[in-house]
Amino acid sequence: MRVLAIANQKGGVGKSTLAVHLAYAALEAGLRVLLVDMDKQGSLSLTFTEPSGAEPGLVASALYGEALPEGAQPQKISEKLGIIRADKALLSIDKAENAVMRYPAKALRTFSADYDLCIIDTPPLLGVRLMASLSAADFVVTPVSVGLYELAGVADLMQTIHVIRTQGFNPRLKHLGIVPMKTNTRATEEREALASLRERYGNAILPETLPERAPVRKAIARRVPVWQSTRGEGHQKAGQEWRAACNAILGRMA
Template identity: 25%
Template sequence: MRTIALTNQKGGVGKTTLACHLAVAFTQAGQNVVLLDLDPQASAAEWGDAREAEFPHVQSIQPSRLAKTAQQMKEIGADILILDTAPHSEGTVMDAIRLADLVLIPCQPSIMDLRAMSKTINLVKLTQVHAFAVLNGVQHHSTMAAVEAEKTIRDHLGLPVAPVKIGERVAYNRCFITGQAAQEIEPDGKAAAEIKKLHKWTAKQLERVPA
């Protein structure tokens, strides 16, 4: 079983959106996926409740149950475990990071987001886990802001940035109403294409992590 943690101590950066979309993408690729919602707001769990499709399995748990639940998921044959963490919770974030094979830190290309994510990066640096920032909510007319944000994260915060950038698209918001993912409601849309690229890149990163 491989574990991916979506984390950032700042709220509103798109952790749940990316967690749900990656969960569907890995499921569509034929893998058994479990998405654990560690956020008290339980947005991912509510999305899961709204889904008509049986998979991926989505479960809301108390952070204190993370290690035990992860072990149970491994025992029942899960291939991919995705952790959607809560903001403003250093202990939970650290537990998720230590458990993960890969950490993705969603971040919007704004100065406030860049400043806030330094706390999460410092936690990641306490471990040996593979971690990347993922630029999310990138506006179509402001590609320069994304370029500058990537440079700041890489050169000043010391964290590599995923080559796939996620745009600010209506499809990502629409799908939460119906418990779907963008690739399900608009298979040929731009959002679906972005998620396909992100899934492919993420899968490659997992392959590079020693078993």
């Protein structure tokens, strides 16, 4: 099982939206997918609703114990999709001792035989949960909105990844790259900011760019990928962009 973290130390950049679409793309590729919602806002959990009559399943805060509760399993959404949902107890995790940062990596390995890909939606701030997610991951991808505050968050995350790699937490962690999202290429300021981002980070900026498009928000509200049941040219364009970007990211994990 490969583990992919979606991370940026700035909120509102589209982490959950990217996580959701990567999950749909992976499922369409025939992969068995495990979702882990480490963000107390629970956007990922909200997108994938509980099937009628389903057992509650393992919750994210339980990953921070020395051992998983006996018999605990992710909640099954479908035959090839499981989820470990965010819960209120996550609020206390960032106050825990740093030693618990290593527990989720061990816990998630319990399910390696059952899933091909694990996608972790991380919280938008530095703390135990973000550090633990990066410690558990094989790969990390960074969605970023193009603006002054958002770009500062990228620099912070790059430093955090460096710490994770060099301080013995997870030397194997590979940064797949930065995905510019919610871009408006018609705005001069955003074009300049994107150019500045590419100048600073070079090949770390992925060639796929995901502009701000209304059909994406509507698709999330309907709990479907934006490339499903497209209507009109704008919707079709958004679907093509997102499907290509998600497939490219998944391909880089091969």
